[in-house]
Amino acid sequence: MAKLNPFDLYDVASLLSEEELMIKDSVARFVDERAMPVIAKHFDEATFPQELVPEIAEMGLLGSSIEGYGCAGLNCQEMERCDSGLRSFVSVQSSLCMYPIYAYGSEEQKQRWLPGMAAGEIIGCFGLTESHGGSDPANMKTHARRDGDDWIVNGSKMWITNGNLADIAIVWAKTEQGIMGFVLEKGMSGFEAREIKSKMSLRASVTSELYFDNVRVPEANRLPNVVGLKGPLGCLTQARYGITWGPIGSAIACLSEVIDYTSDRVLFGRPLAANQAIQLRLADMARRITSAQLLSLQLGRMKDAGTMQPTQVSIAKWNNVRMALDIARDCRDILGGSGITTEYHAIRHMLNLESVITYEGTETVHQLVVGRELTGINAF
Numbered sequence: 001m002a003k004l005n006p007f008d009l010y011d012v013a014s015l016l017s018e019e020e021l022m023i024k025d026s027v028a029r030f031v032d033e034r035a036m037p038v039i040a041k042h043f044d045e046a047t048f049p050q051e052l053v054p055e056i057a058e059m060g061l062l063g064s065s066i067e068g069y070g071c072a073g074l075n076c077q078e079m080e081r082c083d084s085g086l087r088s089f090v091s092v093q094s095s096l097c098m099y100p101i102y103a104y105g106s107e108e109q110k111q112r113w114l115p116g117m118a119a120g121e122i123i124g125c126f127g128l129t130e131s132h133g134g135s136d137p138a139n140m141k142t143h144a145r146r147d148g149d150d151w152i153v154n155g156s157k158m159w160i161t162n163g164n165l166a167d168i169a170i171v172w173a174k175t176e177q178g179i180m181g182f183v184l185e186k187g188m189s190g191f192e193a194r195e196i197k198s199k200m201s202l203r204a205s206v207t208s209e210l211y212f213d214n215v216r217v218p219e220a221n222r223l224p225n226v227v228g229l230k231g232p233l234g235c236l237t238q239a240r241y242g243i244t245w246g247p248i249g250s251a252i253a254c255l256s257e258v259i260d261y262t263s264d265r266v267l268f269g270r271p272l273a274a275n276q277a278i279q280l281r282l283a284d285m286a287r288r289i290t291s292a293q294l295l296s297l298q299l300g301r302m303k304d305a306g307t308m309q310p311t312q313v314s315i316a317k318w319n320n321v322r323m324a325l326d327i328a329r330d331c332r333d334i335l336g337g338s339g340i341t342t343e344y345h346a347i348r349h350m351l352n353l354e355s356v357i358t359y360e361g362t363e364t365v366h367q368l369v370v371g372r373e374l375t376g377i378n379a380f
């Protein structure tokens with residue numbers, strides 16, 4: 001019998017077309033050769049590896065399949081095998097910035113921004129969350145009022161990925177007609193981004209606060225084809241599909257590391273991996289990774305068929321991030337003292353996943369979505 005791939009036990013890769021497989025392999029090569037060697041240093045120094053953006057763009061990962069998703073299934077898995085921050089960059093650029101311009105923007109807006117964004121020359125960020133409660137975005141205070149041919153935007157946003165890197169920000173604001181999306185540009189008077197420091201998670205990603213003090217935004221920068229919370233929520237559903245795949249990559253990186261580590265480490269006269277208690281833990285990780293891959297695979301099929309519903313995305317986001325966080329913590333423990341430094345991957349993934357379980361809907365929020373589906377009662 002052929003030897004199984006321990007990180008793809010149900011051979012999910014066999015379902016890819018030849019072209020998809022080629023892209024996945026080139027992303028995997030990029031991750032191993034270019035991203036892995038620099039990621040721990042960036043995480044330690046709390047810097048985003050911006051030097052990798054041109055190569056990410058060259059591989060066609062930025063908005064590659066805008067109608068569907070920016071970070072396609074196994075590519076997301078590969079990117080996050082390196083670091084959640086790297087995958088977050090791709091998700092935000094593609095699903096949260098290019099997608100709304102594509103789906104809700106005018107022809108002129110698409111031509112103005114999308115080619116530069118696909119090339120990685122224009123970086124975007126997505127401003128929905130505010131400091132008084134990300135789980136309840138309908139309660140936003142940021143507002144825009146019409147003034148002649150322009151809009152005047154006031155307010156602030158919190159926890160914004162890419163904020164200080166961004167050339168443009170998709171900002172969601174209340175208006176008299178409902179919530180609308182505006183494209184704010186770096187340098188607009190009254191628009192300021194401040195980087196959030198002292199993060200212990202997603203350190204290789206830039207996270208910022210955005211401030212708007214009477215920012216004058218031309219009507220030409222308003223996304224004309226959506227009004228209401230369905231605008232930003234539609235983007236989040238796209239991004240969350242990719243996020244169901246990403247953490248599988250983190251879990252694979254951690255499992256792969258401890259398989260090697262426990263084979264080499266000799267305690268009580270035999271490899272650590274020869275202990276039943278260790279093999280049970282490794283087997284359980286493989287079981288959970290395999291289940292998560294199949295969940296995302298079926299989610300992708302429903303997405304392609306146009307039948308995917310937000311509750312189905314919630315189950316996968318909840319399951320897969322929880323799975324990866326539990327595995328990263330367990331791997332950290334199996335590494336013993338070595339597991340507490342960034343020389344090994346587990347603690348970096350573990351800390352990153354503390355953000356991934358919070359952003360794009362906290363675990364509790366996704367559980368409440370599923371609870372509402374089961375009972376018909378909104379418990380938010």
Ligand SMILES: Cc1cc2nc3c(=O)[nH]c(=O)nc-3n(C[C@H](O)[C@H](O)[C@H](O)COP(=O)(O)OP(=O)(O)OC[C@H]3O[C@@H](n4cnc5c(N)ncnc54)[C@H](O)[C@@H]3O)c2cc1C
Binds near residue numbers: 133355359361
């Ligand atoms: C690193 C990072 C990057 C991010 N990037 C972006 C970005 O690019 N753009 C953007 O707009 N946002 C971004 N976010 C924001 C993120 O989406 C929010 O942090 C998230 O939605 C949670 O909001 P909050 O932090 O205000 O927590 P809160 O909403 O205050 O939640 C606090 C706690 O209360 C729980 N809770 C909430 N409601 C209920 C309820 N009804 N019943 C029981 N428990 C409940 C939550 O599960 C959580 O445990 C990012 C966050 C992080 C950490």
